[in-house]
Amino acid sequence: MNTPDVNRPLPQDSEPPDEAGATQTGPPITLREYPPDLQVPWSWRDLFVLLAVTAGCYILLSFVLVLSFYFHGVSLDALQKPGATRSLFVVLNTLALSAVVMAFLFISIRFRFRRAFWRTLGWRPFDPGVPRSIVSAALVLGGTIFAIIIGLASNAVGKNSRLPIETYFQDRQSTLLLMAMGILVAPLVEETIFRGYLYPLLARSFGVPTGVLVTGALFGLLHAEQLWGGWGQIALLILVGIVFTYVRALTHTVLASYILHLSYNTYLFAVFYISTGGFRHLPFSPS
Numbered sequence: 001m002n003t004p005d006v007n008r009p010l011p012q013d014s015e016p017p018d019e020a021g022a023t024q025t026g027p028p029i030t031l032r033e034y035p036p037d038l039q040v041p042w043s044w045r046d047l048f049v050l051l052a053v054t055a056g057c058y059i060l061l062s063f064v065l066v067l068s069f070y071f072h073g074v075s076l077d078a079l080q081k082p083g084a085t086r087s088l089f090v091v092l093n094t095l096a097l098s099a100v101v102m103a104f105l106f107i108s109i110r111f112r113f114r115r116a117f118w119r120t121l122g123w124r125p126f127d128p129g130v131p132r133s134i135v136s137a138a139l140v141l142g143g144t145i146f147a148i149i150i151g152l153a154s155n156a157v158g159k160n161s162r163l164p165i166e167t168y169f170q171d172r173q174s175t176l177l178l179m180a181m182g183i184l185v186a187p188l189v190e191e192t193i194f195r196g197y198l199y200p201l202l203a204r205s206f207g208v209p210t211g212v213l214v215t216g217a218l219f220g221l222l223h224a225e226q227l228w229g230g231w232g233q234i235a236l237l238i239l240v241g242i243v244f245t246y247v248r249a250l251t252h253t254v255l256a257s258y259i260l261h262l263s264y265n266t267y268l269f270a271v272f273y274i275s276t277g278g279f280r281h282l283p284f285s286p287s
Contacts, residue, residue: 037122037252040200041113047201050104057100058093065093082167087174091181098189105197121196122254136259139247143263146243150236151268157232165226172279179269179279187261194219194241195248195257203249212249216242240264 069079069089078085109117126132169175194215203211219241220234227233248257276282 038200038204061096084174087168091177124253139259140263143260144267147264147267159230163230175279182265191258196254212245215245
């Protein structure tokens with residue numbers, strides 16, 4: 001595997017022309033001036049549009065879900081109280097928003113830029129000549145060991161009060177839903193957005209080291225609301241995001257950070273599942 005060339009300055013960011021024929025504005029540059037894994041056709045303007053669409057859809061989807069729950073006999077107070085109803089609302093809202101954002105990216109990449117969706121977002125095979133099975137096994141093992149280290153560090157740091165995310169793990173049904181989302185959805189969506197879409201733009205504009213650090217920090221801060229009050233846990237999650245992004249930069253593919261992320265989350269939920277007797281004896285249950 002080739003390591004990223006962090007010493008060679010990258011070209012300044014401008015809006016690249018679409019090599020497949022779509023019309024672009026701004027000073028023309030050639031995408032081949034960038035390292036292959038940073039040759040993405042979107043610009044900062046596209047990122048701001050994505051953020052605006054995400055914010056607008058979040059508000060709209062939340063409103064629609066609240067109405068849907070209300071017409072099924074669920075009051076607004078019930079949605080604000082910890083429990084199965086609130087957890088279901090959060091899961092459905094997150095799934096819907098993830099689907100909308102991924103659909104928006106698909107439409108933009110396939111129809112505006114006329115590119116292959118997954119490959120353009122960094123989902124590339126490992127470098128030729130690299131034993132894929134060995135690399136995948138190493139990433140799975142690395143994600144597991146990393147989860148153990150972060151877990152030990154989190155226990156050492158401690159916390160002064162219950163974290164907001166713990167209020168969702170109060171019954172078995174809610175915990176199973178959150179586990180499914182944390183293993184099946186979160187790694188795929190988060191790696192695509194952060195390491196596939198955001199990182200190349202940051203690295204192309206400011207260099208690989210800055211791209212790794214900023215992408216990792218934003219990844220951790222995205223989860224800050226869930227960990228509010230646990231400042232040590234937030235700092236550790238920023239470190240997790242930086243490591244995931246570094247692995248993506250090192251291997252030039254989102255596939256590597258996805259495997260690392262997937263094994264990391266899977267280990268955490270597996271340990272929690274075993275330690276709570278299959279989510280039957282939850283430490284955060286009000287009973």
